[in-house]
Amino acid sequence: MNALQLSPSDFRTLAAQVTGLAADYLATLGDLRTFPEVSGQSSVTAFKEALPEKGLGSAALDSLTAVLDFSRPPSPRFFGYVLGSGEPVAALADLLASVLNQNVTAWRSAPAAVTLERHVVEALAAALNCRGYGGSFCGGGSMANLMALAMAREARLPANAAGARPGVVYASSEVHMSIPKAMALLGLGRENLRLIPADERFRMSLASLREAITADRAAGRVPLAVVASSGTVNTGSIDPLPEIAALCREYQLWMHVDGAYGALAALAVPERFAGLNAADSLSLDPHKWLYQPLDCGVLLFKDAKAARVAFSYTGDYARSLTEDPLEGFAFFDESLELSRRFRALKVWLSLRYHGLDAFRRAIRADLRHAQLLAQQVAASGRLELAAPVVLSAVCFRYLSESQPADSDRLNAAILRRVIERGRVYLSNATLGGGFALRACFVNHRTTEADVAQIVPEVLAAADEVLDAR
Numbered sequence: 437m438n439a440l441q442l443s444p445s446d447f448r449t450l451a452a453q454v455t456g457l458a459a460d461y462l463a464t465l466g467d468l469r470t471f472p473e474v475s476g477q478s479s480v481t482a483f484k485e486a487l488p489e490k491g492l493g494s495a496a497l498d499s500l501t502a503v504l505d506f507s508r509p510p511s512p513r514f515f516g517y518v519l520g521s522g523e524p525v526a527a528l529a530d531l532l533a534s535v536l537n538q539n540v541t542a543w544r545s546a547p548a549a550v551t552l553e554r555h556v557v558e559a560l561a562a563a564l565n566c567r568g569y570g571g572s573f574c575g576g577g578s579m580a581n582l583m584a585l586a587m588a589r590e591a592r593l594p595a596n597a598a599g600a601r602p603g604v605v606y607a608s609s610e611v612h613m614s615i616p617k618a619m620a621l622l623g624l625g626r627e628n629l630r631l632i633p634a635d636e637r638f639r640m641s642l643a644s645l646r647e648a649i650t651a652d653r654a655a656g657r658v659p660l661a662v663v664a665s666s667g668t669v670n671t672g673s674i675d676p677l678p679e680i681a682a683l684c685r686e687y688q689l690w691m692h693v694d695g696a697y698g699a700l701a702a703l704a705v706p707e708r709f710a711g712l713n714a715a716d717s718l719s720l721d722p723h724k725w726l727y728q729p730l731d732c733g734v735l736l737f738k739d740a741k742a743a744r745v746a747f748s749y750t751g752d753y754a755r756s757l758t759e760d761p762l763e764g765f766a767f768f769d770e771s772l773e774l775s776r777r778f779r780a781l782k783v784w785l786s787l788r789y790h791g792l793d794a795f796r797r798a799i800r801a802d803l804r805h806a807q808l809l810a811q812q813v814a815a816s817g818r819l820e821l822a823a824p825v826v827l828s829a830v831c832f833r834y835l836s837e838s839q840p841a842d843s844d845r846l847n848a849a850i851l852r853r854v855i856e857r858g859r860v861y862l863s864n865a866t867l868g869g870g871f872a873l874r875a876c877f878v879n880h881r882t883t884e885a886d887v888a889q890i891v892p893e894v895l896a897a898a899d900e901v902l903d904a905r
């Protein structure tokens with residue numbers, strides 16, 4: 437027998453051990469610190485053992501407890517960044533996806549996986565009122581945004597054959613960093629990304645957008661696309677999508693909506709996302725607000741032809757041998773990726789297990805939790821909101837009489853202390869150049885009691901920081 441082969445009974449035993457570990461972990465999640473008591477050096481020391489020449493067998497699993505101990509848990513009180521908490525039915529599907537090991541390149545390689553992915557993508561699009569959109573799963577919002585801008589470039593200033601020419605892309609100053617990265621990678625250049633000022637609600641200013649487009653045209657430059665955000669990473673603000681769509685039509689620009697953070701909330705509050713279905717392309721991140729385990733991004737597009745123009749370049753060995761449109765379908769004609777994991781399985785199983793309504797309710801709970809925190813911040817007397825709460829991100833800071841730079845230092849010290857205390861996990865945002873604490877609710881495990889811990893924790897951390905000064 438090949439040394440790598442595992443008997444079915446050994447697999448069963450190991451799987452039971454791993455799922456047992458996972459189940460125990462999930463059972464204690466609420467009691468764990470939100471960040472483990474580890475340092476960079478202690479984590480290196482914990483995992484420095486050389487890889488063995490001779491296998492350890494099932495004893496190899498013993499070290500998994502160290503992996504858990506050194507991990508930042510998907511706690512009910514994790515409110516950092518924009519990150520879901522990992523829905524366990526989906527995690528089980530991920531195990532099966534790895535066992536099946538489908539390479540979701542094309543139908544002929546993975547008939548069930550390709551068919552399911554197309555079905556789930558279309559169903560998700562329809563649930564967001566984007567009926568008729570196609571698309572595919574990918575690693576995350578950054579990859580989806582990169583592919584979207586590649587499509588925009590190919591549709592307006594084709595570059596695949598002869599190389600990139602400068603074309604201008606517009607986005608608000610609040611846009612996610614993946615957009616400037618995509619500009620660089622696509623050869624468009626970050627200097628050709630116009631960062632349009634945002635208004636007091638952190639939404640792209642339409643007047644400034646029009647001004648920038650007309651100025652570029654007058655100077656002989658080629659406007660290419662507008663990236664609107666439906667949920668900016670800092671504050672969750674939603675750019676004025678219908679008006680941006682009208683401008684895109686007027687100037688024949690590609691409209692991409694970065695919905696990685698927010699757009700899936702259209703499942704629960706569609707009225708806040710009017711204009712989403714005007715987008716030529718739309719990024720989603722089920723590993724954020726659909727609670728799926730990493731990784732799980734989606735790029736949706738209105739016109740599959742535009743995706744093929746951007747991505748289709750098929751080597752002879754991969755050419756389809758059938759005329760059947762279903763059996764001849766290949767994701768690699770519409771995506772940057774060739775070898776692809778069966779990501780649709782987790783989304784499909786988790787949506788079927790819980791039902792769409794459960795997800796809509798979880799999203800509404802997150803929205804409620806954000807409003808609750810906003811009220812508690814306002815009522816604290818020692819904290820102030822730093823931005824309107826539009827979706828589920830709450831930015832706030834400790835009120836201080838001191839100069840802005842000192843207030844920034846104080847708030848940064850409070851954040852470090854909050855994380856060290858390990859009872860809630862927050863992150864930060866820079867708003868108008870100032871440092872703010874930030875809690876983002878995309879966590880199906882969070883209860884109101886968890887939310888109620890945030891303000892007391894921040895105040896306790898602030899007292900400790902001020903006492904030590």
Ligand SMILES: Cc1ncc(COP(=O)(O)O)c(C=O)c1O
Nearest residue numbers: 518576577578612668669696697
């Ligand atoms: C608005 C927005 N766009 C894009 C991204 C990037 O997504 P990912 O981390 O999945 O690449 C994020 C991540 O937080 C985001 O909030």
